[in-house]
Amino acid sequence: MVLEASIKSTDLSIGYEYDYGILWVVNSVNIVVWRNTTYCIIGESGCGKSTLGNALAGLLPTYAYTNGYLEIEGRTVVRGDETNYNGVRGRIVTRIPQDPSSALNPYATIGEQLVKVIEHHYGVRENALEKARELLKLVKLPLEVIDYYPHELSGGMKQRAAIALALAPMPKVIVADEPTSNLDAYLRGVVASLLKRVQRELNLTLVFITHDIALTSVICDYIAVMYAGTIVEEGVSSKVLHNPLHPYTQLLFKAIPKLGYRETLSTIPGSPPSPTSYPEGCRFRPRCPVGFSECYKAPKLIEVKPQHKVSCWRYA
Numbered sequence: 001m002v003l004e005a006s007i008k009s010t011d012l013s014i015g016y017e018y019d020y021g022i023l024w025v026v027n028s029v030n031i032v033v034w035r036n037t038t039y040c041i042i043g044e045s046g047c048g049k050s051t052l053g054n055a056l057a058g059l060l061p062t063y064a065y066t067n068g069y070l071e072i073e074g075r076t077v078v079r080g081d082e083t084n085y086n087g088v089r090g091r092i093v094t095r096i097p098q099d100p101s102s103a104l105n106p107y108a109t110i111g112e113q114l115v116k117v118i119e120h121h122y123g124v125r126e127n128a129l130e131k132a133r134e135l136l137k138l139v140k141l142p143l144e145v146i147d148y149y150p151h152e153l154s155g156g157m158k159q160r161a162a163i164a165l166a167l168a169p170m171p172k173v174i175v176a177d178e179p180t181s182n183l184d185a186y187l188r189g190v191v192a193s194l195l196k197r198v199q200r201e202l203n204l205t206l207v208f209i210t211h212d213i214a215l216t217s218v219i220c221d222y223i224a225v226m227y228a229g230t231i232v233e234e235g236v237s238s239k240v241l242h243n244p245l246h247p248y249t250q251l252l253f254k255a256i257p258k259l260g261y262r263e264t265l266s267t268i269p270g271s272p273p274s275p276t277s278y279p280e281g282c283r284f285r286p287r288c289p290v291g292f293s294e295c296y297k298a299p300k301l302i303e304v305k306p307q308h309k310v311s312c313w314r315y316a
């Protein structure tokens with residue numbers, strides 16, 4: 001199978017404007033996400049996952065700044081400091097938010113919302129309601145939900161409705177930002193499997209941002225590990241999960257609690273740096289148990305094994 005790029009970024013940086021200037025929270029990200037695959041982004045809170053996801057979906061706030069190059073499905077959306085998501089945002093790429101209520105209008109039924117999105121993108125259509133029913137079927141919601149208001153749905157049903165809404169424009173790329181973190185363990189698995197099935201059936205590219213590392217082994221084809229605004233490790237999910245190379249990834253995986261074990265939880269010493277004061281060189285250096293003098297220079301993300309990249313001087 002020939003892999004085609006769905007998303008390509010070169011030195012993509014993203015910052016937010018504060019009173020004292022621009023705070024760059026995502027720095028020089030180079031990624032390629034292949035079509036029809038699931039690409040997971042993991043990493044500690046505040047490392048920039050949502051910022052990167054919002055840039056892919058064209059949903060950054062007006063006071064955000066971008067720099068570098070970003071291409072979605074062959075369309076250049078970021079070049080230098082110019083952005084242009086016309087015809088891409090909400091059509092080629094859509095987003096599933098963490099909180100489904102933020103995607104659903106409380107004053108309209110699920111059917112009305114689906115029809116509105118379909119008609120917005122494809123014009124008024126007699127068969128829009130039929131399409132809405134098909135979408136509900138696809139996400140395994142009972143058809144009567146078409147007449148329900150969001151408050152009449154359970155948390156899991158709301159998340160499925162939000163997925164249906166994201167699928168309504170028939171996008172090529174979906175960015176799902178922690179779509180399962182508000183759900184219980186059982187529903188997390190159900191919703192993640194549903195997303196994976198839909199991704200395969202509709203040949204979508206799925207970017208899945210999550211804190212739930214266990215879930216990545218079930219649904220991801222590729223994993224990117226972010227730390228303090230940069231990608232420190234990336235590769236085929238089985239390689240990253242079974243043979244993590246970066247000291248941060250190794251410690252992150254060790255910190256996952258295991259069912260049935262009462263051992264003391266392993267933690268990563270220290271805390272992630274603030275974007276206002278990133279350390280010189282490798283950003284993980286102050287917390288790294290195996291750092292050495294070379295780490296005062298910034299490492300690059302390089303392929304050290306087939307389909308497995310790492311940004312660490314130990315492998316340079």
Ligand SMILES: Nc1ncnc2c1ncn2[C@@H]1O[C@H](COP(=O)(O)OP(=O)(O)OP(=O)(O)O)[C@@H](O)[C@H]1O
Pocket residue numbers: 016025043044045046047048049050051052061275
């Ligand atoms: N809308 C915003 N305006 C200003 N700063 C922001 C905004 N959103 C995020 N930030 C800052 O950008 C940095 C990265 O935040 P981001 O939300 O991307 O992290 P995250 O990895 O998604 O975290 P979490 O896992 O907690 O969701 C943080 O320092 C945060 O304070």
Ligand SMILES: [Mg+2]
Pocket residue numbers: 049050051
């Ligand atoms: Mg986030």
